[in-house]
Amino acid sequence: MTLEQLQNEIQKAITAKFGDAFPCAVLQAAPDHVDADFSLSWAMQAAKILKKAPIQIAGEIVPLAEKLPGVAAVSAVMPGFVNIKLSARGYADAVCEVLANPGGCIRKQNLPAKKILFEFVSANPTGPLHVASGRSAALGDSLVRILKAQGYDASSEYYINDAGNQVRLLGESLKARHEGKPLPENGYHGDYLVDIAAKIKDSSGWTAADYSAFAIAELIKTQQDDMVLFRTHFDRWFFETELHKAGAPKAALEQLEKDGKTSKVDGAVWFGEQSDSDKEEDKARVLVRGDGSPTYFLNDIAYHKNKYERGFTELVNILGADHHGYIPRMKKAVEVLGKDPETFKVILHQLVHLNKNGEAVKMSKRAGEFITLRELVDEVGADACRFFFASRTPNSHLHFDIELAKKRSQENPVFYVQYVHARINSIFRALEEKIPGGVPAAGELIKNAGPLPEKLNCSAVLENYSFAPQEEALIRKLMLFPAVLDACVRDLTPHHITTYLMELAGLFHPFYDSCRVINPDDTKTTAARLCLCKAVQDTIRTGLDLIGVSAPESM
C-alpha cells in the first residue's frame, strides 16, 4: 500500500459520504509531537461548506478510515485533524511497494496528453559557460529527469544564438587576436579567444564571416563539452541560423502583420499597440529595425512559433532574473500567435552571487573576468555542484562561496546523503561473510539493483515483523517520496528532492545505530531489515539520479 493508495481510499470514502464539492483529501506527515503517522486536515477545509464544526466532521471520518487496510488506529483531535496510525501490516506493505517500484517512483497513469519542451541555458556562443548557466542547467536537467520518470513527455533544448551582432563582434575579436592587433571596441577580451586563435592553421583568404564561423564552432563545442561534464543532456541543440534559412522570422512577421498586430513608426516595425499601457507594461517592442534587419525579439517569436509547430503543447523557459522584462512581451506574443499564454511558462531563477574571501565577485563576459562552470566543476566536482544548485528554490538568491565550495569538506550535504548509500552497500557486502549462504529470500534481493526479483515474496519476509520506532520513522519517510516528486512537478523545481534526501539520510543513521541488521542468530530479522535497507538505498539512488548526482557504492 502506498500513501497515494491510502489517500485515494480515504478520498473515495469521503466522497461517498459527503459528496464531491470539496477540496481533495491530502494525507500529510503528522508533526513530531503528535502520536500518529499521517494526518488529514480535510475536515477544517470542508467545515464552511458543510456548515458543521470541523471536529464533528473529523469524528465522522474516523469510522470510515478505520476500516481501511493497513490502518491500525484513527482519531479526531482539535481543532479538526484526523490522525492515522498504520498497522505493522501497513508498514510492511509500504516497504514492499518501494521495492516493487524502485525508489517508489511510479509512472503515473492517465496523464494529460502534453508534450513539454524545456529550454534552458541557451547562452550566447561567445564564451565558455559560467556558473549562472550551471544553475539553469541543474534546474532544467533535473526537471526533465523528474518529469520523464513520472511518465511525462518532456524534452530539453538549447537555443544557440549563432546569428546577429555579437557573432560579428566575436569574429572581429578573434581576427584581432589572431593578427595580434588591438581588440575592437566592445570586443571579447577573454583569454579563450587567444587559445582559439592559436588553433587557426591557415587563415589566408578568410572573410570576417569565416572568423565568426570558426569561433562559434569552437565555442559551441566547448559549451557542449561543459554540459556533458555537468551531466546535462539536451535532446536538441537548436541553431538560430536554422530559423533564418527557413525564412521563419519573415513568416512570423507576416502572420503578425496579417492579424494587424504590428505598427510602423519612424521606419521601424513595432509589435503591439503604441498605447501607453502597452509601453508601460513592456509589451511594445521593435520587430524590424529602421534598416530592415530583424531584432532578436522577432527571431524569438519565430523560434517559439517553431516550437509549437513541432507539436509541443507546453513551453517552459528557464531564465536568469535579469531577463524578467522579457516575459510580458513574450507572453503577449504567444497569445498573438493564437496560443494560450498559460502554455508558455517561465521559471525565473535569481542570479548566482559569488563570494570570494568575503568579497563579491563581479562578472562580465566581455571583460573576460568570470568563473567558468568548468572551473567550478573541476574544483568541487559535478556531484556537489549539481546537488548545490538543485537545493535552492529558483526564486531565492543563491550565495555561492567559492572558498567554501572548493574546500570539499564534509560541510557539503551531498556527502551526508551519499554516505548512507555507500554505508548500506557495505552492509550488503558484509552479509556473505557474516552469514555464509545469506538469508532466505532477502539475499536474492540485494544482489539486484533493479526491480524486485520474481521469486522474492517480500511480504512473506516482513510477515509478523515487529518494527522498531526508528524503522517506522524511516518507512513513513519512504512513503512520502512520491508526494515529493509531485511537489517538484507542481512547483517546477527539484529542490524538494534534496531536502527530502537529507531528511531520509538523517533518519537512516539512528536506525543503523540501534537496529543491527545482520544477525546470524536471527535470520528472520536480518531478512526484514535487509529489505528495509534496500528500500532506502533504492530511494536514495533514485532521488540522486533525478538531480544528476551519483550514488557511489563506496566513498
Add this chain to the structure above:
RNA sequence: GCCUCCUUAGCUCAAUUGGAUAGAGUAUCUGCCUUCGGAGCAGAGGGUUACAGGUUCGAAUCCUGUAGGAGGCACCA
C-alpha cells in the same frame, strides 16, 4: 521614477501552497574510544519568521504600508 524577486537559528537553506509546538545541514557545548563504514550517534543551547497593520477557526505563507538587499526598464541579445 516604474517593474520583478528576496529578507526565517551565528552561517547556508527548508517548511507537502492557509494547518497542530516553524525544521534540516553546518557551527558551538556535553556525552558515546566505534564487533554491518565514527564522513556516525545521543543530548543541549540557538526564533517576536525584517517591521507595522489587516483578512479568519488558524498566517512564515494572502492583502496594504514601511525599511533593507539583488536585478531589470535599447531600433543589444
